[in-house]
Amino acid sequence: MDTFDDPLLVTAAGYQELFDGLERALCEITGYDAVSLQPNAGSQGELSGLLAIADFTTPSVFLEAILSGPMQGRRRLYARLGMAARDPIDELLNSALEFERDETPSLDRFLAWFSRGTVDVQRDPGRPGNEVRVMTVHGAKGLEAPVVILADATADPARLGRNPITLEMAVGSGDDVPLIRPKKDERCPPFAEKIVAEEKRDLEEHWRLLYVALTRAADRLIVTGVAPKPKKDGSEARPANSWHIAVERALQSLEAEPTELDGWGAGLAYGTTGSPKGRVRESKPAPPKVEVPQWAKSAAPPEARPPRPLAPSAIAADDESTPPPSEAMRAAARRGTWIHQLLESLPSVPPDQRRGIGDRWLQRSAGVEDASMRGEIVRQVCEIISDSRFSGLFGDASLGEAPLGATLPDGRVIAGTVDRLLIEDTRISVIDFKTGRVPATASDVPRSHRAQMQAYAEALRAIFPGREIRAALLYTAAPKLIELSLEQGAANAHIAVNL
Numbered sequence: 001m002d003t004f005d006d007p008l009l010v011t012a013a014g015y016q017e018l019f020d021g022l023e024r025a026l027c028e029i030t031g032y033d034a035v036s037l038q039p040n041a042g043s044q045g046e047l048s049g050l051l052a053i054a055d056f057t058t059p060s061v062f063l064e065a066i067l068s069g070p071m072q073g074r075r076r077l078y079a080r081l082g083m084a085a086r087d088p089i090d091e092l093l094n095s096a097l098e099f100e101r102d103e104t105p106s107l108d109r110f111l112a113w114f115s116r117g118t119v120d121v122q123r124d125p126g127r128p129g130n131e132v133r134v135m136t137v138h139g140a141k142g143l144e145a146p147v148v149i150l151a152d153a154t155a156d157p158a159r160l161g162r163n164p165i166t167l168e169m170a171v172g173s174g175d176d177v178p179l180i181r182p183k184k185d186e187r188c189p190p191f192a193e194k195i196v197a198e199e200k201r202d203l204e205e206h207w208r209l210l211y212v213a214l215t216r217a218a219d220r221l222i223v224t225g226v227a228p229k230p231k232k233d234g235s236e237a238r239p240a241n242s243w244h245i246a247v248e249r250a251l252q253s254l255e256a257e258p259t260e261l262d263g264w265g266a267g268l269a270y271g272t273t274g275s276p277k278g279r280v281r282e283s284k285p286a287p288p289k290v291e292v293p294q295w296a297k298s299a300a301p302p303e304a305r306p307p308r309p310l311a312p313s314a315i316a317a318d319d320e321s322t323p324p325p326s327e328a329m330r331a332a333a334r335r336g337t338w339i340h341q342l343l344e345s346l347p348s349v350p351p352d353q354r355r356g357i358g359d360r361w362l363q364r365s366a367g368v369e370d371a372s373m374r375g376e377i378v379r380q381v382c383e384i385i386s387d388s389r390f391s392g393l394f395g396d397a398s399l400g401e402a403p404l405g406a407t408l409p410d411g412r413v414i415a416g417t418v419d420r421l422l423i424e425d426t427r428i429s430v431i432d433f434k435t436g437r438v439p440a441t442a443s444d445v446p447r448s449h450r451a452q453m454q455a456y457a458e459a460l461r462a463i464f465p466g467r468e469i470r471a472a473l474l475y476t477a478a479p480k481l482i483e484l485s486l487e488q489g490a491a492n493a494h495i496a497v498n499l
Helices: 012-030 042-053 059-068 073-081 083-102 107-116 191-214 243-253 327-348 351-364 371-386 447-463
Strands: 145-150 166-170 176-180 217-223 257-261 265-269 399-407 413-423 427-434 468-475 480-485 492-498
Touching: 042 059, 059 073, 059 083, 059 107, 073 083, 083 107, 166 191, 191 243, 217 243, 243 265, 327 351, 327 371, 327 399, 327 413, 327 427, 351 371, 399 447, 413 447, 427 447, 447 468
Parallel strands: 145 217, 427 468
Antiparallel strands: 166 176, 257 265, 399 413, 413 427, 468 480, 480 492
């Protein structure tokens, strides 16, 4: 069948053969087992398209295809449910994206995951919106609207809801027991008193709710209701305790005017009928002119910025050349690091326990298997801590890892942390540990190390004016202790002690 001029096409059999050929061709192109060209409803076609992609796309893409694709699901939901549906729709899409971040994205897994959880969408009921909200008085507590309509004000409070079939009564000295509630003509003590008390509480709640309802309107309040069937004797058909009668009596006492309200019929009106925005406010006298001082018209001077704090270790550049580290130098550096850590932790340990605790730390935490090496390191650390000249720096009154911060007379701000600090009445002692290359003599102390200790000393002089400042460097690789003579504005090393 190559052309549409074939005479078979004008017969039913010809059309059927054409459809069968097209269906076979579509099956080969799409890979589907079967394709039908029979006319279907539009909804069935949309559903078929969604089912075709359900197994091959992520949940968020599938939902977006429904909401923003040819189906225009988002627009249809807004038209049917209003803009209040926007938040739940967005939350559903957010849930799909959250699921895809943590799980393997598939529609079946998403449905199972979503059905196991609960999602609460919090909306602000008090925000303004171009919509009509139907709410109970309880639900309207705390809210306000320009126009409020009490649409059921003629209801009888005694007939609102359904009376419970049981009545809680105390039996003996035990708890309350549910008993069958007697009918009105069967009431007798003590049931009558209990029922009357309940009815009184319900009526009081009825009037409290009226107060809540009357105070929800910002501009206009309309009290209305379904007119009850007139009585044969011509008496008042509205219930005596209805809101409508209570509000009517209140308006009459305020001399409200009878009027025909457009769309509402005869009623009473009280207050202004125009919009509050159109009210003419009384003109107030203009306030006296205030003379603005000249300084208030001038631009504020630029705010002084404090100088950036300087770390003492970065004051002077460490530009001294050093040879490439050898294996022995690396071992010495590791040894210095262990000594440094022991000097931080062992001063707080009782003297008779320092050797044992230090040895266990070196074996378990530092991984030093050589017992003789551990003993030598612990011995050197304990000798430094117990040295009579510096014992105070490692005593109970000293501070470890003490932060310093001060503004020097030249305006520089110094901020850093010293390894040990001892504050006494007339003297301040500070020591800093170094794990690098050990100077051969005091004159070989690197210039950056001297500048660092000089900065510490200047900061301590600013913090503790008038006190003697004593500073020292401990090179832990040897170990070697060098006390520095830091006169104000100078830093010359003069004592070198090998330990």
